[in-house]
Amino acid sequence: MNILVCVSRVPDTATRIIVGSDGKSIDKNGVKYIVNPYDEFALEEGLRLREKNGGSVTAITVGTDAATDVLRTALAMGVDKAILVKGDEPTDSYYVAYNIAKIAKEINPDLIILGRQSIDFDSFQLPSMLAEMLGMPSVSVVSALKIENGQVSAERDVEGGKETVACSLPCIISAQKGLNEPRYPKLPDIMKAKSKPIDTREAEKTEPKTSIIGMEIPSKARAGKVLEASDANIDEIVRLLKEEAKVI
Amino acid sequence: MKNILVYLESTNNNLKRVSTEIATAACKIANGAKVTGILINSNSDIAHQASKFGVSEVILAAAPKIELHSSTAVAQIIADTAKEIAADCIIFPANSIGLEVAPRIAIKLDAGYIADCIELAADGNNLIAKKPVYAGKAVVKIKCETPVKVLSLRPNVFVAAENPTNVEIKDKSFDLSDSDLSAKVTNIAKNEGKLDVLEADIVVSGGRGIKGPENYHLIENLAKTLGGAVGASRAVVDAGWRPHSEQVGQTGKTVSPALYVACGISGAIQHLAGMNASKYILAINKDKDAPIFKNCDYGLVGDLFDILPKLTEKIQKAKM
Numbered sequence: 001m002n003i004l005v006c007v008s009r010v011p012d013t014a015t016r017i018i019v020g021s022d023g024k025s026i027d028k029n030g031v032k033y034i035v036n037p038y039d040e041f042a043l044e045e046g047l048r049l050r051e052k053n054g055g056s057v058t059a060i061t062v063g064t065d066a067a068t069d070v071l072r073t074a075l076a077m078g079v080d081k082a083i084l085v086k087g088d089e090p091t092d093s094y095y096v097a098y099n100i101a102k103i104a105k106e107i108n109p110d111l112i113i114l115g116r117q118s119i120d121f122d123s124f125q126l127p128s129m130l131a132e133m134l135g136m137p138s139v140s141v142v143s144a145l146k147i148e149n150g151q152v153s154a155e156r157d158v159e160g161g162k163e164t165v166a167c168s169l170p171c172i173i174s175a176q177k178g179l180n181e182p183r184y185p186k187l188p189d190i191m192k193a194k195s196k197p198i199d200t201r202e203a204e205k206t207e208p209k210t211s212i213i214g215m216e217i218p219s220k221a222r223a224g225k226v227l228e229a230s231d232a233n234i235d236e237i238v239r240l241l242k243e244e245a246k247v248i
Numbered sequence: 249m250k251n252i253l254v255y256l257e258s259t260n261n262n263l264k265r266v267s268t269e270i271a272t273a274a275c276k277i278a279n280g281a282k283v284t285g286i287l288i289n290s291n292s293d294i295a296h297q298a299s300k301f302g303v304s305e306v307i308l309a310a311a312p313k314i315e316l317h318s319s320t321a322v323a324q325i326i327a328d329t330a331k332e333i334a335a336d337c338i339i340f341p342a343n344s345i346g347l348e349v350a351p352r353i354a355i356k357l358d359a360g361y362i363a364d365c366i367e368l369a370a371d372g373n374n375l376i377a378k379k380p381v382y383a384g385k386a387v388v389k390i391k392c393e394t395p396v397k398v399l400s401l402r403p404n405v406f407v408a409a410e411n412p413t414n415v416e417i418k419d420k421s422f423d424l425s426d427s428d429l430s431a432k433v434t435n436i437a438k439n440e441g442k443l444d445v446l447e448a449d450i451v452v453s454g455g456r457g458i459k460g461p462e463n464y465h466l467i468e469n470l471a472k473t474l475g476g477a478v479g480a481s482r483a484v485v486d487a488g489w490r491p492h493s494e495q496v497g498q499t500g501k502t503v504s505p506a507l508y509v510a511c512g513i514s515g516a517i518q519h520l521a522g523m524n525a526s527k528y529i530l531a532i533n534k535d536k537d538a539p540i541f542k543n544c545d546y547g548l549v550g551d552l553f554d555i556l557p558k559l560t561e562k563i564q565k566a567k568m
Contacts, residue, residue: 013498013518017385026386037499093351094360119498121381123363128319128351137320137431140348143492153434157493158344159447161438163317167431177485177499178492207393209360213376214389222529226541229532229550231558237530237546238562245528245545247450247474247507248566 001055001147001169003046004109005079006100006130007039009063009070010120017217024212035070038115040182041175045145046113047078048180053147055110056080060103062096062203064089075193076185082196087203093121095206097129102204104134109170116141116174127174137167143178249281249370249397253335255326255346256285256298256306263297265447266341268408270401274339275302275411277370281337286329288322289314292417299415301408306415307333311422316433317345323352324428329420330357335396337375342400343446350400359396366405366525375399383498383521403446404504405525443477445496450476450507451526453496454484455519457512457533457552461489466556467511473560473567479503481513497522512552515540532556 011017012032020027035043046057058081059074061067071082085099104112112134117124124140131138143162144155150169155162157176185193225240227233242248252274256267267285274283285303287294288311295306307329314321326349330338338353340346342364354361366387367378375392377399392399445451452471454464464478471478480490482497496503498518508526512533513519520543523529531544532552541547548555 011382013383014516015382015385016517017382019386024388026382092360094354097355119383122383122502123379124347125351125354125361125363128348129355129361132323132352132355138348139319139431141344156344158436160442160444161436163344163433163437164435165319165431166434171431176492177495209354209392209394210362211391211393212388213391215381216387216389218380218384218387218524220524222543223545224542224547225545226531226536226547226549229548229555234548234555234558234562237548238559238566240546241507241528241530241563242566245507247528248563 001049001053001110002107003049003055003057004104004107004112005039005042005046005057005059005074006112006114006126007043007059007061007070007074008036008118009033009061009067010036010118013037013119019215019217024215026215033069035073036115036118038117038119038175038177041177041179042113042115043074043077043079044180044182045175049111049147058083058107060085060100062087062090062099068198071198072193073185075196076190077183078189081199083199083201085201085203087205091212092208092210093123093125093129094209097126097133098206099203101130101133103201104130111169112172114172114174116176127172131172136171138172139165139167140174141176142173143176145173145179249278249337249373251333251335252278252281252283252337252339253326253330253333254283254285254303254339255341256287256294257345258287258290258294261293263294265408266343266403267298268301269403269406270339270341271298271301271303272408272411273368273401273406277368277375279370284333284335286326288325295415295417300410300412302411302413304413304415306417308417308419309422310419311424313424313429316436318429318432319345319348319352320431321424321428323349323356324424325422327353327356337397337399340400342402346400350398354398357396357398358394359398360392360394361398362390362392363400365399365401368399380502380525383518384502384525385521402504445477445479445494445501445503448477449505450474451479451496451503451505452476452509452511453479453481453513454511455481455513456483458484463553464489466553470509470556470560473563474507476505476507481519510540511556513540514538515543
């Protein structure tokens with residue numbers, strides 16, 4: 001089975017976001033970047049399917065040279081090949097989907113796996129966009145996956161429960177937490193990954209379909225009425241919940 | 249914009265609340281544009297309910313081959329309908345169906361798509377939306393650059409307002425091909441009687457301070473008394489005490505209820521990001537220096553094993 005896993009490079013979840021001088025993107029000073037956490041589930045699932053069924057796993061990312069580091073992590077985890085589609089830093093998902101679809105048409109994967117969302121723009125849109133561009137079925141937010149004789153059965157999280165979705169390969173799956181427990185790359189593999197080749201392609205520019213025109217940090221003034229938990233104070237909180245917040 | 253198409257859903261023979269929200273939002277940006285709703289495998293009762301929120305035409309799409317749900321088939325039906333009525337704006341809820349289907353519509357219609365919007369502003373053909381990024385640590389303003397626009401709106405953010413109108417109901421049947429049905433739901437397992445953190449007005453979450461899954465009934469009892477859903481911090485989910493469907497935070501769900509109660513949660517930046525859009529926040533923690541107390545409306549400093557039963561009982565009494 002040939003598997004393509006899309007990875008994205010995002011600020012660490014502990015990052016405090018500060019708006020940059022352009023007023024529409026983050027200040028990158030001192031920001032630590034990581035593999036998008038949901039993409040780790042995608043990589044792990046790809047590796048497990050290869051271990052079970054044979055074939056190969058290719059990791060792909062779209063971005064600047066800086067994105068090489070997430071491909072090195074993917075190589076250290078055990079993917080066979082890594083592709084950097086090099087171009088401007090992505091500002092719209094269409095550009096990313098378009099460039100990945102182009103490579104996918106060339107390498108014809110049986111399965112494409114992504115994280116359910118990239119934790120920077122939180123748009124959940126790449127899996128379905130890519131599927132539509134490639135004419136494939138897709139299942140998003142998958143927490144359990146079974147593939148037998150080219151038939152896919154995927155469990156996905158929906159409001160208040162789970163759905164089971166059936167489709168056939170080739171298809172696209174987006175990974176949810178719980179799908180598996182991602183492996184930690186071992187030190188020798190991290191060292192080896194440093195010298196592995198990265199197939200670098202030029203990204204094709206696309207007309208922007210959406211543009212970011214501003215960014216702000218939401219600030220909500222909170223009353224911050226913090227009390228010692230005496231009986232009288234618990235009564236006071238109940239009163240506030242009833243009279244001020246009006247939730248009782 | 250001239251024609252707005254909204255994707256409507258029903259549950260237990262009622263129009264979903266999120267559908268009333270997006271219908272209201274559509275009317276607000278319409279400025280003379282016609283607001284049409286589409287309901288798949290539904291009935292005219294629901295269409296009449298939609299008319300109370302300003303929807304003046306409802307297309308009742310009949311597609312029995314879908315059975316439970318099919319994202320690929322729903323995408324085909326909506327794209328065909330959008331073309332037929334020359335829709336220049338198609339609005340979805342940012343829920344499990346909308347987030348999966350909307351990007352397909354954007355590709356089918358060569359449209360720009362803005363996901364998970366929390367604010368909309370339209371001026372003639374221009375549309376600008378605000379959406380949270382970095383799990384709510386920041387908000388971006390995005391302009392849609394294409395003639396046809398696709399949006400998904402975050403549930404629980406847009407306030408539904410009644411705006412009754414006459415409605416024209418059109419029945420339309422869709423004969424779907426096998427390729428339209430290439431992804432098909434074969435089973436739905438509902439957590440009976442359990443509210444989802446994304447849909448609830450009140451969320452009560454537990455953190456490491458709850459000490460073990462055997463104590464979670466304290467959280468559940470408070471949630472039940474308030475009529476809310478049960479949530480959890482990442483630490484609790486990673487420890488295997490609660491399912492990940494309950495996780496609130498940057499690698500879980502981003503919630504915006506009327507009240508969020510954080511019990512034994514210190515308030516790591518990833519958790520705060522997932523709940524800071526809540527209207528009111530009540531924090532309960534034994535450490536008075538916990539970061540959660542700098543990000544709450546109300547706080548109780550003390551032992552949650554002592555506070556939660558008392559608080560639950562007092563709320564119970566206050567309801568009577």
